[in-house]
Amino acid sequence: xxxxxxLVAVPVRHWGRWVSGALVIASLVALVNAFAHAxxxxxxxxxxxxxxxxxxxxxxxLLISVLAQALGxxxxxxxAVMRQSGNPVTGAVAWLYVWxxxxxxxxxxxxxxxxLALVFPTILGHSTNDLMTPFLAALLGLxxxxxxxxxxxxxxxxxxVDEGQSEAAQSLGMTRGLMLRRIVxxxxxxxxxxxxxxxxxNMLKTSSLAFTIQYAELLRAATSIYTSNLQVIELLFTxxxxxxxxxxxxSVFQYYLERRFSRGASxxxxxxxxxxxxxxxxxxxxx
Amino acid sequence: MVLAEQVHKHFGKLEVLKGIDLQVERGQVxxxxxxxxxxxxTFLRCINHLERxxxxxxxxxxELVGYREQGEKLYELRETETAAKRAEIGMVFQRFNLFPHxxxxxxxxxxxxxxxxxPREQAVARGRALLDRVGLADxxxxxxxxxxxxxxxxxxxxRALAMDPKLMLFDxxxxxxxxxxxxxxxxVMRDLASDGMTMVVVxxxxxxxxxxxxxxxxxxGGVVVESGPPAQVIxxxxxxxxxxxxRKVR
Numbered sequence: 001x002x003x004x005x006x007l008v009a010v011p012v013r014h015w016g017r018w019v020s021g022a023l024v025i026a027s028l029v030a031l032v033n034a035f036a037h038a039x040x041x042x043x044x045x046x047x048x049x050x051x052x053x054x055x056x057x058x059x060x061x062l063l064i065s066v067l068a069q070a071l072g073x074x075x076x077x078x079x080a081v082m083r084q085s086g087n088p089v090t091g092a093v094a095w096l097y098v099w100x101x102x103x104x105x106x107x108x109x110x111x112x113x114x115x116l117a118l119v120f121p122t123i124l125g126h127s128t129n130d131l132m133t134p135f136l137a138a139l140l141g142l143x144x145x146x147x148x149x150x151x152x153x154x155x156x157x158x159x160x161v162d163e164g165q166s167e168a169a170q171s172l173g174m175t176r177g178l179m180l181r182r183i184v185x186x187x188x189x190x191x192x193x194x195x196x197x198x199x200x201x202n203m204l205k206t207s208s209l210a211f212t213i214q215y216a217e218l219l220r221a222a223t224s225i226y227t228s229n230l231q232v233i234e235l236l237f238t239x240x241x242x243x244x245x246x247x248x249x250x251s252v253f254q255y256y257l258e259r260r261f262s263r264g265a266s267x268x269x270x271x272x273x274x275x276x277x278x279x280x281x282x283x284x285x286x287x
Numbered sequence: 288m289v290l291a292e293q294v295h296k297h298f299g300k301l302e303v304l305k306g307i308d309l310q311v312e313r314g315q316v317x318x319x320x321x322x323x324x325x326x327x328x329t330f331l332r333c334i335n336h337l338e339r340x341x342x343x344x345x346x347x348x349x350e351l352v353g354y355r356e357q358g359e360k361l362y363e364l365r366e367t368e369t370a371a372k373r374a375e376i377g378m379v380f381q382r383f384n385l386f387p388h389x390x391x392x393x394x395x396x397x398x399x400x401x402x403x404x405x406p407r408e409q410a411v412a413r414g415r416a417l418l419d420r421v422g423l424a425d426x427x428x429x430x431x432x433x434x435x436x437x438x439x440x441x442x443x444x445x446r447a448l449a450m451d452p453k454l455m456l457f458d459x460x461x462x463x464x465x466x467x468x469x470x471x472x473x474x475v476m477r478d479l480a481s482d483g484m485t486m487v488v489v490x491x492x493x494x495x496x497x498x499x500x501x502x503x504x505x506x507x508g509g510v511v512v513e514s515g516p517p518a519q520v521i522x523x524x525x526x527x528x529x530x531x532x533x534r535k536v537r
Binding site for chain 1 (some may be wrong): 382
């Protein structure tokens with residue numbers, strides 16, 4: 001028996017997609033046109049993208065974000081484990097921590113850290129004002145605040161791991177610590193990583209609040225320039241481009257990170273966009 | 288090897304075990320039969336202290352489970368002490384509970400390396416031999432999601448054996464398997480039994496119980512209704528409850 005003739009059919013026409021697509025393109029053109037003819041010197045925006053002050057500001061934004069996020073993750077894991085431990089003392093401490101730092105604005109926390117000298121003029125014999133540099137205040141303010149959110153994310157991750165996993169680990173003679181490190185946390189990572197990526201992208205942007213406490217990050221770099229040259233909107237656009245660049249690069253990184261930790265969750269790893277592209281190029285076109 | 292005297296267990300108000308008496312000698316295979324909810328799985332979990340006994344005495348190899356007796360008093364064991372005792376008891380679960388982020392070999396060598404602190408090469412060599420023994424020599428690098436249910440359960444058995452347990456507990460090891468995969472798991476268990484492993488098996492596989500068990504214990508409503516050699520309990524039960532149950536299972 002020979003295979004039957006392939007079916008030939010006129011596909012459904014999606015007129016709505018064509019119309020809405022055209023509308024979107026038209027509005028985009030109008031928007032770009034409006035900005036191109038607006039009172040913005042784009043050459044200035046472009047020029048400042050690579051000016052030293054701005055670049056090192058972006059570097060500091062990245063630095064403080066990475067360090068504060070790392071601090072937040074460490075605190076988050078510790079606090080989540082404390083909350084799960086069944087020990088009433090650590091449980092209460094963890095609850096209190098989350099309650100306070102999630103319950104107050106991070107800008108307020110930054111200002112309090114920076115002005116800690118008003119509460120404790122000296123710490124261990126050193127002047128608090130000398131110790132609490134803008135960098136340290138920003139790191140503590142952003143990191144400790146982040147820890148409260150990470151604690152909740154990690155807690156959800158730990159709770160997502162099947163109970164059978166800890167029973168199997170226990171029946172093999174593992175102690176709680178070993179079980180957490182080798183069995184539960186690696187599996188919780190799959191649930192923890194996507195929201196942590198969001199948290200980091202948030203952190204990249206929230207770190208701009210540190211400009212209020214004199215930390216010379218990206219936004220502060222821009223304001224310091226435009227207060228003297230008065231090219232306010234041009235520099236704000238420069239900053240916007242830099243933030244978009246940072247968050248976009250990280251989004252790609254996050255994609256690969258999530259893929260790495262989905263090992264064992266599905267039978268096959270999903271192909272990366274590059275692999276998919278290569279497959280599409282080498283594959284014979286479908287008729 | 289296992290000695291239970293009037294073991295009680297309740298969850299809140301719900302009394303699951305109402306005085307279980309049972310004895311398993313070294314090298315024996317004991318099958319626990321009974322309707323679902325009868326408490327047989329709970330009892331099995333008490334043996335390695337995954338559940339805490341509420342009243343009565345339960346001991347493994349002459350030592351109380353979960354407690355130390357000094358004079359007239361009982362002292363609760365520390366977590367590390369309980370863990371050390373669990374390491375000597377293998378357990379196989381209904382739903383396999385393999386570690387999904389590790390390969391078959393990774394699952395098998397994890398506890399020998401981390402708990403027993405064996406050198407990696409030694410644990411890996413032993414792990415390969417065990418996977419070979421359960422017929423999975425070609426699956427050492429497969430992740431659990433890439434294995435069939437029967438293969439996963441055989442990896443789980445190899446994982447438990449890697450700790451050289453003196454006692455193996457099986458909690459309905461074939462209940463989550465497709466019918467055609469049950470046989471391969473039972474074959475491995477049969478092989479273990481003939482090797483002289485002491486085993487306590489919660490099962491609904493009457494054929495396996497009749498053939499392999501030295502002792503069959505029928506549990507219903509949290510008490511032992513009837514026990515004895517399979518020829519007696521399965522083929523010629525005295526109690527009406529046992530007869531009713533067996534009629535439904537067949």
